[in-house]
Amino acid sequence: MDKIAVKTFFFAIGDYSRFSILAALLDKELRVSDIVSSTGIEQSNVSHHMVCLLNCGFVSARKEGKERIYGLNGEVRPIIRDIIGHIDKYKKDIISCNIADKDYIYRAIE
Amino acid sequence: MDKIAVKTFFFAIGDYSRFSILAALLDKELRVSDIVSSTGIEQSNVSHHMVCLLNCGFVSARKEGKERIYGLNGEVRPIIRDIIGHIDKYKKDIISCNIADKDYIYRAIE
């Protein structure tokens, strides 16, 4: 297991905003403004995330007039689908831990 | 896409230490001391991570004497294998972005 690769992979994909963006790009290419409207993330924030996703090789971009169109790179499509599928299938169990409610994570839940 | 589920999933799996632990548990159950020696993570830190992984339903535990033995829960095995496979297959590309070297992530790489 390559540590840098693992860290980079999860850095790119493990943030909820970036994962939402990747999920939105699964089926079709999107302009920045499309990503903004479909994810609800503010424009400059989206742009920041796109830089990150570009750097990590998850997406590619091309220009069309004043718009920039982003598309998911092919190799990542299956793993993103798999992860979405897994989370969806087991969401009941995953949610049951209610981490969001905890004030501190590293604590036994009674 | 359930936001809480996605966040919880990546919280549990997206940290390098926890992912290493899960990877180490893929093939066999392990005592805490085994996890310590195979991952290099310090003991109390491992215990903290195990609480987290227990809470999120990724592992189960049983006692044997003074030892505690952790095992991966069955449903997560495939997705962890998939992710490891993906990272391994594309590590060259993933590493090429060299995020670790950057002083700031959200910046175009020339």
Next chain:
DNA sequence: ATAACATATGAATGGCCATTCATATTTATA
């Protein structure tokens, strides 16, 4: 009962980074 071993718990903190706000750049149109 005490020592040694295995693991868990608690509190504290320091670094990272997601977000925000302000502004720059690029392109198109009037």
Next chain:
DNA sequence: TATAAATATGAATGGCCATTCATATGTTAT
């Protein structure tokens, strides 16, 4: 050329949480 639209960039910051250290708990053996 001036304006507007779309996107990118830069700097700043506040919160989260991984780690560490110290210590507690539990278990076995002597």
